[in-house]
Amino acid sequence: MKTFHNEEIYIKTDNFSDSIFKESTMFFDIETTGFSPVKAIVYMIGCARRIKNRIVIDQYFAESPNDEAAVIEAFAGSLSGCSTIISFNGVGFDIPFLKNKYKKYKQEDPFCNVQILDIFKELSPIKPLLCLENYKQKSIEAFLGIDREDKYSGGELINVYYEYLAQKDDEKLSLLLTHNYEDVLGMTKLLSILSYKECIHGIADITGVSVNPYTAYDGSLMNELIISFENKFSVPKSVSFHDNDIYLTIGTTKSYVRAEIFEGEMRHFYSDYKNYYYLPKEDMAIHKSVAAYVDHEYREKCKAYNCYVRKTGTFIRQYSDFMKPEFRFDIKDKYSYFLLTEDFINSKQMVLSYVKHITAHLFNL
Structure with missing residues (x-):
């Protein structure tokens, strides 16, 4: 397993994002060779956390499929001191995938004692307001004006990972790292999209x-x-x-x-129309207690519509x-x-x- 460490300057862009991105907060994203945790492996986990005015990003990368256990163990260790983890569709994919892996390798589940914020899930109620073509991370980044170098999807990079395993090509490694890096760093900038929900709520x-x-x-x-x-x-x-x-x-x-x-x-x-009579001439309904004083020829039992x-x-x-x-x-x-x-x-x-x-x-x- 290899660990790649980078740091970025943290720049406060808005009060809402700053109120969530604390030093006890961790952003993470996983890269896998497929959707099934039984058949696929997790070959990289990227993490971003804030330390004072820096964003610290660590990426745990599997040099071979045999490194999978070490990758998830390193990620679990990085959560020490974190009270909240933030992901994009982590509740739907990343966390269930990793839980399966922790069980497989008989490692302790690190998600039991942290709060989980899923940006994708939190967006669900306000989709009609944003009215985007889709709600993939890159689409939201485009809406917010966030630029990125990476042009690949996670699915497109599966073959790139297999090619890297066979060739150990640095260019292919760079593609894999850049995609995960920009996903994790981009998530720190996505928080502002949730300010719409906070304004409404x-x-x-x-x-x-x-x-x-x-x-x-x-x-x-x-x-x-x-x-x-x-x-x-x-x-x-x-x-x-x-x-x-x-x-x-x-x-x-x-x-x-x-x-x-x-x-x-x-x-x-x-609503209780059975207790009323309709007066055609006046075009109105009156209660039966009052209708008792109206001649039969000038009244009729009400239907719901009249x-x-x-x-x-x-x-x-x-x-x-x-x-x-x-x-x-x-x-x-x-x-x-x-x-x-x-x-x-x-x-x-x-x-x-x-x-x-x-x-x-x-x-x-």
């Missing part, structure tokens, strides 16, 4: 609420509710997402939600019964609306709850 204060007019695509004049808030952490770049008539923009330091306002008539449907009262007002969308009473155009509508009142607009706590209601639905938080 950590909304704590509303900085502005207003009703603004705008011109719709069809030329009609509309109003929208605009809610602004400060980001808990800065994010790499501004991104936007919309779902029907609700829009979310995460700016670099400030963000806002825009909700289209509907002005007109909507219906509130009673058990409603009508309301004219100003409404905005909600994804569940966040506010009651809830209103719909039709009983089959998936989502409902609630009355937009001055009391709601003037209550920062209610508005904050509404924003959290929206983000919880959009990103399954």
